[in-house]
Amino acid sequence: MGEIGTFIRGRRFTKADYADDGIPCIHYGEIYTRYGVSADAVVSYIDADISTKLRYAKTGDVVLTDVGETVEDVGKAVAWIGDEDVAIHDHCYAFRHSMNPKFVSYCMQTTSFVAEKAKYVARTKVNTLLIDGFSKIRIPIPPLDEQARIVAILDKFEALVNDISSGLPAEIQARRKQYEHYRDRLLSFKEAA
Structure with missing residues (x-):
């Protein structure tokens, strides 16, 4: 994946930063519970006052988690197909590439992807997969x-x-x-x- 795109790590925001409106955001926990293969709208917003401290996924990026309770959970992905940039949490990466974002998201659900990423997951208290590991995973093109x-x-x-x-x-x-x-x-x- 490192040869076909770049990974942009999100920045931390907390529950105290949430707002009824403001900057659209994706928290890593929501990827497990609120999103499917793709999304064009968010379920959460954060206070606009912290906008300069954040990192954003752009339309066409695939937002993926770097932590999970199980190896299968690590790397859970959602293709961001919304019209505006979306802030991402620091346990997320935006994978920026020139492929079909939903295709990449679907690829990241396959058993071959899970088997490949398992080689690079650090199995500690919380399973983690960092950019170096993600970069080595192969997907079809x-x-x-x-x-x-x-x-x-x-x-x-x-x-x-x-x-x-x-x-x-x-x-x-x-x-x-x-x-x-x-x-x-x-x-x-x-x-x-």
Whole structure:
């Protein structure tokens, strides 16, 4: 990853810095609990008075955590696709690159990525993976149009699995077709000769 992009470490902010509005921000804990593969809006804001002390992810960056309770949690990522820069916590990195950000985020969920990053995670009280480790992890780099095609397919699966408004109706429709098929087979009889 170090050959295809750069890592920008966030800066610390605390609960005392949170505000009802102000600077949009992503705290590393929210990546585990509030965000999926990508985000175009934040759930938190911090006081604008500390804006010069912060570091920001830009549109297209992938924001990832450097700590976690398990090896799998370390490196959890969200592609930032919002319209404005977003402040990131010091347990986050913004990975700046020229690839499809959602493609990179999806790659970081794969079993091969988890296996590769496990080689570099420092297993202490809290599992940690620093820039040096992230830089060594390899990810595939297909052409941008192929990245977009893969993202489109994975987005459809993601919606079917996680979005109740599209996943549940699709499942209901599939079960109805299955029901109709078996109903028709069970209720069709050969004519008596």
